[in-house]
Structures are given as structure tokens and as C-alpha cells.
Amino acid sequence: MRTDKSLFVIVVGCGRLGVYLADRLSHEGHSVVVVDSDHAAFANLSTEYSGFKVEGDATELGVLKQAKISEADIVVGATHNDNVNLMIAQIARKIFNVPKVMARIFEPQREELCHTLGIATICPTTLAGDGILASVRGSSAPAPRES
Amino acid sequence: MHTVIVGGGKLVYFLSRTFLAKGYQVTLVNRSEAECRWLARQSKATVVFGDGSDPRILQEAGAATAEAVLAATPNDEDNLVICQLASLRFGVPRTLALVNDPDNEATFQKLGVTTAFSTTHLVSSLIEQRAGFEEITAMTSVAEGKVNVTEVLVRPTSPVAGRALVDVQLPANSLIACILRDSEAIVPRGSTILNPMDRLIVITLPENHGQVLRALTGDDT
Structure with missing residues (x-):
């Protein structure tokens, strides 16, 4: 993946992780859409955040389409x-052929x-x-983990 | 047959009762302790308390020996993961998921769930296709909804009662496949007369379904 391209x-x-990612990626000049079912969650985004916000339950296909998932490089x-x-x-990955997809998974059993x-996956x-x-x-550094 | 059902409420209770009556072995999985107690008291099924999308809980429920797993929780995402775990981790041959968003029906099947069904879809198609036709007693869709098989009663007032099949004008791409008369099944020929109180097994396509039923019942609604 090229990083010099937007x-x-x-x-x-749009929780702590979502806000962190959306703010950073937006700041780096990427186009970002953040989706959350709770409108109030968007209040945590920084004032410099220049991406879009879509309010809705992302397990509804219509909401993902509204976020223009078919055009996404990363979800x-x-x-x-x-x-x-x-x-x-x-x-x-499988319906919209998005090139890069990641899921945060808390439960190691589910990985x-x-x-x-x-x-x-990323498992905190x-x-x-x-x-x-x-x-x-x-040891000084955490052992690298295969995903 | 061993079936694992994940979910709760009246739906799961009555399903377990139906399956047990047929002699199936049923295990229920529910993540509310109170609901588990209620289900265990009401039903003879084995009840497992826990999150059905956790592989350890599915294992405890005996998914490895189950022939079918039905995921009927209120959350589409949980139902998807339950079915995928069942088939990929435990090799369950048939997985069924209840979906809330009708759009997820096709998505789930693409993602490996054997059968996904949406209550919204079922109820709306029942209302659309059955409304106004009280003579119709049974209907199933086959080939993913491309073909309807319907049972229609010939009332004495029906425009086709007493007529030979050859004289009955039905729209193209439809067929009276079978006549049920006095508990006998007859495969009709052109000369067969349609008697009042016959039950017809009719094959239609969704686009001519309404026309065919109107032609057989004389109902204009």
C-alpha cells in the first residue's frame, strides 16, 4: 500500500480507538468517514477533523452503502x-472487495x-x-505477533 | 438429530418444543441467566448459559455433534458469527440465521451461512401474496423465491369449478401440477374436470402469481 497517496x-x-484513528488519518490528509450509531459519539472528534460522519448501525447494509463502502481503500x-x-x-472484504480490512477483536478465542x-485482526x-x-x-520490546 | 438453538424468548421456547416433539435432541444457548432458568423450567431441552458466539460455549452445547445450528438472537452480527463458528470450527453441516435487516439475507448466504431468513421479508411476502385470497392454504417458495408452489381450494363459486382443465385459461408460465381430491392426488390431463372442493397445487412465478390466483378464485382483490 502506498502511503504518499490520499x-x-x-x-x-467512534469510541476511543475510532476517534484516535479518524483524527490521525484525517490530519495526515486522508479522506475519512466515521460511522457510529450514537450521534453524541462524534463530539469526541477533534475540531480539526475534516472527514465525514455517518450516523447509523453499521450492521445495516444501507448504512455501509451510505458511507460509500464500495469506494473505500481501507475499512x-x-x-x-x-x-x-x-x-x-x-x-x-467479501461483498465490496475493499483491498484492506481490519477488525479489532477483544476475545483471543475469536481470533x-x-x-x-x-x-x-488486532487484539488489544x-x-x-x-x-x-x-x-x-x-525483554525491552514486546514480542512481535503474527496476525 | 441434534440441534443447537441460540437465542431466547417465546420463539426459541416454541421451536425447542416443536423439535423435541419430533424426537430431536435440542440444546438451547442463552446469555441471560434469568432466561436460562426460565427456559430450563419450561422446556425439556438442555440449556447452556453463555454467549453463543464464544467457541467455548458452543463446544459445551455440543456443537461438534450437532447436525444443525440455528442462530436466533436479536443481533445480526451475533447470528453471523455463531453460524460461521458452527460450520468452520465445529463442522456443523447446516447453519441457519435469523436476520433483522432483509438486505443481510443475501449477504449471510454469501458469507457461508446455509440459510438466512428475515422475519421482515417473510411477513411482508406473506401479506402481499396471501392478502385477499382466503382459499389459499399453503404456499412455499422454491429456487430462492423464483418459483411459488401454492395450494388453492376450488370453491363452488370459482369460475373454474366444473370446467375441464383444457378450457381453463391460465396466464403463461403457470401450471396446475396436481389435484387433491378425496385424499387422493391426481396429476391432471387436459380432460380432467376441476370439481368444487378440489385442492389444486399450482406452480407460478412471482410475476404472474396474482393473476393466476385471480383466475382460479375469481377474486378481484
């Missing part, structure tokens, strides 16, 4: 619900299914756990 990114979920499932993230990632389905639980374990074992 990308069209859809971030689903990130960043809601607090693993199953919502996994479902959106699959719809993006295996994601990998069977060919969906890249194992990331934090591995970091802590690495530091407990006296």
Missing part, C-alpha cells in the same frame, strides 16, 4: 463489539475464526498481555 478510509465505531471495524467488527470486515475467514488483549509478559521477562 486514501479513503472508513472507520466504524476498520473499531466498535466495542467483536462480532460487529468481524461482520463489517467480512462484508467489506482463530477471523484468521480462518481471512480477516486481519493479546497486545497488552504480550507487552506485559515481555517486560516481566526482562
Whole structure:
């Protein structure tokens, strides 16, 4: 993936992770659409955020279409619900052929299914756990993890 | 047959009762402890308390030996993950998901769920296709809704009662496939007379369904 080109990114979920990603990507000059079912969640975006906001439940196909999912370069499932993230990632990857798709998955037990389905995941639980374990074992950097 | 049903409420309770009556083995999975207690008291099914989209809970429910898993929670995303876990992790041959958003029906099937059905879709098509035709007693769609099979009663007032099949003008692409008369099934020929109180098994396409039913019942609604 080229990073010098402006990308069209859809971030689903406007919680702490969604806000962090949307603000950073927007600041770097990418086109961003952030989707959340709760309008109030958009208040956490920075004042410099220049992307779009779509209010709606992203498990409704119509809402993803409204966010122009068929044109997206990247879709990130960043809601607090693993199953919502996994479902959106699959719809993006398999129905709309979005080139890069990621899902945040809290439950390590569920990651295996994601990998069977060919969906890249980020698991905060194992990331934090591995970091802590690495530091407990006296190593300076967390061990890299295969996704 | 062993069936695992994930979900709650009256729907799951009555489904489990129907399946148990047919001699199936049923395991219910529900993530509310109170609802689990209620289901365990009301139903003879095995009840497992937990999140059905967690592989450990599905394992506890015996998904590995189940022939079918039905995901009937109120959340589409949970139903998708339950069905995918069942088929990919536990090798369950048939998975069924209830979907709320009718658009998700096709999506789920593309993502590997054997059958996805939307209540919205079922109810709306029942209303559209059955409204006004009280003679119609059973209807199923086959080939993903491309063909309808309908059972129609010939009332004495019907325009086709007493006429030979050859004289009955039906729209193109429709067929009276079978006549049920005095608990006997007759495959009609052109000379067969349609008697009052015959039940006709009619094959139609969605586009001519209404016309065919009007021709057989004489109903203008």
C-alpha cells in the first residue's frame, strides 16, 4: 500500500480507538468517514477533523452503502463489539472487495475464526498481555505477533 | 438429530418444543441467566448459559455433534458469527440465521451461512401474496423465491369449478401440477374436470402469481 497517496478510509465505531484513528488519518490528509450509531459519539472528534460522519448501525447494509463502502481503500471495524467488527470486515472484504480490512477483536478465542475467514485482526488483549509478559521477562520490546 | 438453538424468548421456547416433539435432541444457548432458568423450567431441552458466539460455549452445547445450528438472537452480527463458528470450527453441516435487516439475507448466504431468513421479508411476502385470497392454504417458495408452489381450494363459486382443465385459461408460465381430491392426488390431463372442493397445487412465478390466483378464485382483490 502506498502511503504518499490520499486514501479513503472508513472507520466504524467512534469510541476511543475510532476517534484516535479518524483524527490521525484525517490530519495526515486522508479522506475519512466515521460511522457510529450514537450521534453524541462524534463530539469526541477533534475540531480539526475534516472527514465525514455517518450516523447509523453499521450492521445495516444501507448504512455501509451510505458511507460509500464500495469506494473505500481501507475499512476498520473499531466498535466495542467483536462480532460487529468481524461482520463489517467480512462484508467489506467479501461483498465490496475493499483491498484492506481490519477488525479489532477483544476475545483471543475469536481470533482463530477471523484468521480462518481471512480477516486481519488486532487484539488489544493479546497486545497488552504480550507487552506485559515481555517486560516481566526482562525483554525491552514486546514480542512481535503474527496476525 | 441434534440441534443447537441460540437465542431466547417465546420463539426459541416454541421451536425447542416443536423439535423435541419430533424426537430431536435440542440444546438451547442463552446469555441471560434469568432466561436460562426460565427456559430450563419450561422446556425439556438442555440449556447452556453463555454467549453463543464464544467457541467455548458452543463446544459445551455440543456443537461438534450437532447436525444443525440455528442462530436466533436479536443481533445480526451475533447470528453471523455463531453460524460461521458452527460450520468452520465445529463442522456443523447446516447453519441457519435469523436476520433483522432483509438486505443481510443475501449477504449471510454469501458469507457461508446455509440459510438466512428475515422475519421482515417473510411477513411482508406473506401479506402481499396471501392478502385477499382466503382459499389459499399453503404456499412455499422454491429456487430462492423464483418459483411459488401454492395450494388453492376450488370453491363452488370459482369460475373454474366444473370446467375441464383444457378450457381453463391460465396466464403463461403457470401450471396446475396436481389435484387433491378425496385424499387422493391426481396429476391432471387436459380432460380432467376441476370439481368444487378440489385442492389444486399450482406452480407460478412471482410475476404472474396474482393473476393466476385471480383466475382460479375469481377474486378481484
